[in-house]
Amino acid sequence: MSPDEYCQQKTAQSGSSFYYSFLFLPPERRRAITALYAFCREVDDTVDEATDQSVARIKLAWWRGEVAQMYAGTPTHPVMLALQPHIQPYDLKQEHLQAIIDGMEMDLDQSRYLDYPNLRKYCWHVAGVVGILSASIFGVTNPRTLQYAETLGLAFQLTNIIRDVGEDARKGRIYLPIDELQKFNVTAADLLNARHSEKFEALMQFQAARAQQLYDDAFALLPKEDRRAQRPGLMMAAIYRTLLDEIERDGFHVLGQKISLTPLRKLWLAWKTYVRG
16 A cells, blocks of 8 residues: 555545545646645554553654654655655645644643633644644645635634534543633533533523634635635634534534534535535
8 A cells, every 4th residue: 555545545544525526626736635644643542542641652753753763864654754755845834733733732732711712722733723724735825825714724623612512521521712601601411421511502692603704704814816726624613613603503413423524515615615616
């Protein structure tokens, strides 16, 4: 199996919404974004699948070294071998890849966030930076496009947090800011025990409004000259925002179930966005 095939398999197996937008890219950019996504999956799985935090830290340290080796020209892992040829053409910065690992390590260091500024910092590491790297691969002529991509990444991460709030709580992680839980009188025990209530719905409506605003902010930042190149990000946005709308329509029943879109609907949304241009 070649490094590119390894990354393709890793991406396809994830079932992520991102996969559908990659299908519409030219081959070289598709290989680059697939390798980047596979890297994100590898480091994310290092934390999510770890039963021993010390082992997870050792593995993340290994990935830090592997990123450094890639930039030195001596990678060993298939993902790094696949990503290396794209570093220079798409100006992928080492500090951004290392920042993603920092974000994964934050999940080992803390499971609660006091307020939104602290949560936003975490979201920047695990999603905002990924947005910047992805936009660089799709094609950038105006620096404002990177601001758009960073903001869109934050919107995606907040959507994930809303979708996964019950599942995350059962894993011992609560990403909803503590001060906002207190404001709406929702406790950690409510989340853990899947106690749906009007208070919980009000809290989640507040979270959804923030995410919706970030989508609007992102679209307002996207320069017209880069819109065509950035269609893959816009396809992801169509899928993710539709998911958020579905969650809202369902009354935020996310504590005991995971709301998702069918693969066919995701592909249809991606296609509609692509055709719209």
